[in-house]
Amino acid sequence: MRLNPLLALSAFALLGHASAMAADPPVIGLVTKTETNPFFVKMKEGAMEAAQKSGAKVVASAGKADGDNAGQVTAMENLVAAGAKTILITPSDSKAIVPAIKKARDKGVQVIALDSPADPADATDALFATDNYKAGVLIGEYAKAAMAGKPAKIITIDLLPGHPVGAQRHNGFLKGMGLTTFEAKSNELAKPAEVVCMADGFGDQAKSQTAMENCLQKVPAVDVVYTINEPAAAGVFNALKKAGKEKGVIIVSVDGGCQGIRDVAAGKIAATSQQYPLKMAAMGVEAGIAYAKTGKKASGYVDTGVMLIAKNPVAGVESKDTKTGTDLCWGKK
Amino acid sequence: MTTPSTPSPAERKFHLPPVGTFGPFIALLIACTFFALQTDRFLSGENLSLILQQVAVVGVIAIGQTLVILTAGIDLSCGMVMALGSIVMTKFATDLGLPPGIAICCGLAVTMLFGLVNGLLVTRLGLPPFIVTLGTLNIAFAITQLYSSSQTVTDLPDALTWLGNTFGLAGTNVAYGTVLMLMLYGIAWFWLRETASGRHVYAVGNNAEATRLTGIPTHRVLLGVYVLAGLFYGLASLLSVARTGVGDPNAGQTENLDAITAVVLGGTSLFGGRGVVLGSLVGALIVGVFRNGLTLMGVSSVYQILVTGVLVILAVAADQLSRKGVR
Numbered sequence: 001m002r003l004n005p006l007l008a009l010s011a012f013a014l015l016g017h018a019s020a021m022a023a024d025p026p027v028i029g030l031v032t033k034t035e036t037n038p039f040f041v042k043m044k045e046g047a048m049e050a051a052q053k054s055g056a057k058v059v060a061s062a063g064k065a066d067g068d069n070a071g072q073v074t075a076m077e078n079l080v081a082a083g084a085k086t087i088l089i090t091p092s093d094s095k096a097i098v099p100a101i102k103k104a105r106d107k108g109v110q111v112i113a114l115d116s117p118a119d120p121a122d123a124t125d126a127l128f129a130t131d132n133y134k135a136g137v138l139i140g141e142y143a144k145a146a147m148a149g150k151p152a153k154i155i156t157i158d159l160l161p162g163h164p165v166g167a168q169r170h171n172g173f174l175k176g177m178g179l180t181t182f183e184a185k186s187n188e189l190a191k192p193a194e195v196v197c198m199a200d201g202f203g204d205q206a207k208s209q210t211a212m213e214n215c216l217q218k219v220p221a222v223d224v225v226y227t228i229n230e231p232a233a234a235g236v237f238n239a240l241k242k243a244g245k246e247k248g249v250i251i252v253s254v255d256g257g258c259q260g261i262r263d264v265a266a267g268k269i270a271a272t273s274q275q276y277p278l279k280m281a282a283m284g285v286e287a288g289i290a291y292a293k294t295g296k297k298a299s300g301y302v303d304t305g306v307m308l309i310a311k312n313p314v315a316g317v318e319s320k321d322t323k324t325g326t327d328l329c330w331g332k333k
Numbered sequence: 334m335t336t337p338s339t340p341s342p343a344e345r346k347f348h349l350p351p352v353g354t355f356g357p358f359i360a361l362l363i364a365c366t367f368f369a370l371q372t373d374r375f376l377s378g379e380n381l382s383l384i385l386q387q388v389a390v391v392g393v394i395a396i397g398q399t400l401v402i403l404t405a406g407i408d409l410s411c412g413m414v415m416a417l418g419s420i421v422m423t424k425f426a427t428d429l430g431l432p433p434g435i436a437i438c439c440g441l442a443v444t445m446l447f448g449l450v451n452g453l454l455v456t457r458l459g460l461p462p463f464i465v466t467l468g469t470l471n472i473a474f475a476i477t478q479l480y481s482s483s484q485t486v487t488d489l490p491d492a493l494t495w496l497g498n499t500f501g502l503a504g505t506n507v508a509y510g511t512v513l514m515l516m517l518y519g520i521a522w523f524w525l526r527e528t529a530s531g532r533h534v535y536a537v538g539n540n541a542e543a544t545r546l547t548g549i550p551t552h553r554v555l556l557g558v559y560v561l562a563g564l565f566y567g568l569a570s571l572l573s574v575a576r577t578g579v580g581d582p583n584a585g586q587t588e589n590l591d592a593i594t595a596v597v598l599g600g601t602s603l604f605g606g607r608g609v610v611l612g613s614l615v616g617a618l619i620v621g622v623f624r625n626g627l628t629l630m631g632v633s634s635v636y637q638i639l640v641t642g643v644l645v646i647l648a649v650a651a652d653q654l655s656r657k658g659v660r
Contacts, residue, residue, distance in 0.1 A: 026641070035478075035483075036478050036483040036582065037583075038483055038484060041482075041483055063585070089529045160632070160634075161633055161635055179393070197631065199634065200633070204583065205373040205485075205577050205579065205581060206390075206573070206576060206584060209577060210387045211628065211634075213383050213386075214383075214624065214629065215628060216378075217374050217375075217379070217383065217625065217628075217629055231485075234577075235577065238576075238577065238578055242497070255588065259485060262487075264572070297453070331484065332484045
């Protein structure tokens with residue numbers, strides 16, 4: 001009997017398909033804001049590593065730039081089409097992504113937000129993230145203790161208008177300083193009298209330097225500078241140094257990237273609140289595997305922790321040294 | 334693309350410059366007067382020097398962009414090519430340990446190479462500059478990210494950041510980078526206005542076909558413009574490195590639109606052939622003055638974006654009206 005080649009081919013294909021199905025590890029999608037920010041690069045590494053250990057497959061995708069919601073929507077659709085049963089997402093636009101999340105969840109996909117919440121937060125099954133308000137409170141407490149009771153003139157170099165993470169860190173910082181501020185849920189930036197200049201640096205070193213230079217023109221003397229992240233803090237330090245005013249100014253920040261910790265060790269930044277993208281990703285992958293195995297979804301908010309890193313500890317505020325910070329930092333060590 | 338009634342550069346020389354040439358200066362003066370009345374710190378020499386430092390990167394990119402726009406082209410790749418140049422300079426100097434001077438030259442060579450590629454694709458294949466530079470924008474961005482692993486390059490030798498240093502002048506600290514920017518504007522202005530090859534740039538922008546028929550090598554002029562533009566982006570890389578003290582792979586993201594904004598605010602016509610390079614400096618300064626002034630007043634950065642948008646439309650409208658002739 002001659003074998004029908006077409007039949008043989010399709011049988012082979014079927015066989016191949018079947019065996020692939022049997023060996024198919026659970027697919028977990030990861031959608032970050034960008035492919036290029038070291039924070040997300042690290043998050044992706046963390047997810048890949050965790051997946052490799054436990055036999056899952058992570059497919060990563062991202063928006064083109066921070067704020068690119070359409071790119072994230074496309075990425076989610078593609079991941080659902082690719083058979084992902086769990087999608088981990090860092091929303092670029094907390095509100096605009098909600099319909100796309102709903103579409104995926106309606107198809108039985110577990111969606112977990114990493115790092116930043118969706119708005120409303122219960123649009124996703126769970127949220128694994130840093131408590132940004134607490135991150136702010138920690139550096140605020142540090143700055144307050146370092147000022148030792150003296151009244152402070154404060155400059156804040158913020159993210160961009162209306163961003164919840166920016167508002168939470170800013171308001172938390174003021175809370176730690178013991179000043180009038182808003183609560184964690186507010187998206188508005190508090191401006192008590194002690195804050196002498198507020199400007200947006202978009203989390204970018206060059207833009208933050210410009211913002212700080214302009215603030216220094218407005219207010220020549222400053223005691224404490226709050227910055228949204230460490231690139232912004234580096235820009236602020238540059239601006240202060242060029243104006244010959246870097247001595248005695250306390251710069252505090254949030255993130256805990258390796259370059260940031262080096263800047264703490266070098267005395268440029270007084271203290272920073274370190275967050276843990278690797279842990280967020282690893283926990284997300286675990287939740288994805290658990291869902292694939294048991295059908296049980298993760299739920300609610302899980303704090304992935306934040307730790308104060310300072311070169312010089314101050315009395316009454318718990319902090320770790322830069323060595324610990326370096327061990328746990330993300331980015332190039 | 335151009336109307337036959339547009340006066341040739343030679344003719345225009347003997348007329349009073351159109352309102353478009355003065356418009357940007359007047360807008361800048363009004364903005365400065367406004368902020369000087371609002372806050373007493375605005376007019377200090379230190380503050381004005383600072384604004385010049387802040388606009389230097391976009392200002393120098395805008396020179397290259399002006400050249401391209403004068404030929405009725407546009408260069409979307411400028412910011413990313415600038416970022417690539419700064420990564421090449423800083424990584425060559427740190428990772429490869431090359432002497433800073435050589436590393437800088439390598440950076441300039443890379444940005445000029447991108448200019449050459451843009452120019453060849455535009456002239457040899459006749460592709461639209463918008464599309465060509467859209468492509469090279471992405472290519473330059475990707476190479477920058479791959480080569481730097483998306484990591485900031487730190488611990489630079491002093492020679493790379495020297496332009497960020499300042500010297501005292503009439504009680505004010507002026508950055509060397511500011512001086513370089515002003516010199517580059519002076520050279521570009523002289524070249525465009527006083528030399529034959531400079532006038533050819535205008536001629537190509539006004540009417541490429543007519544220019545070709547008069548025996549001017551249109552393609553060579555265009556190619557030269559793109560390579561020169563690349564050189565200016567490379568010099569901007571150096572200014573950017575000097576300003577921030579690091580090689581930043583995420584720099585340059587908004588610089589293409591910022592530079593086009595500066596050129597348009599400066600009165601250079603997007604239709605080619607008309608404009609003064611010094612206007613682009615004024616355009617960059619208008620944006621810088623608003624950012625600085627509004628911060629001094631304690632106003633949100635969103636208003637600066639709002640004002641910039643309104644000014645851009647006014648500038649293009651003024652250009653369009655002056656082309657049609659004011660009725």
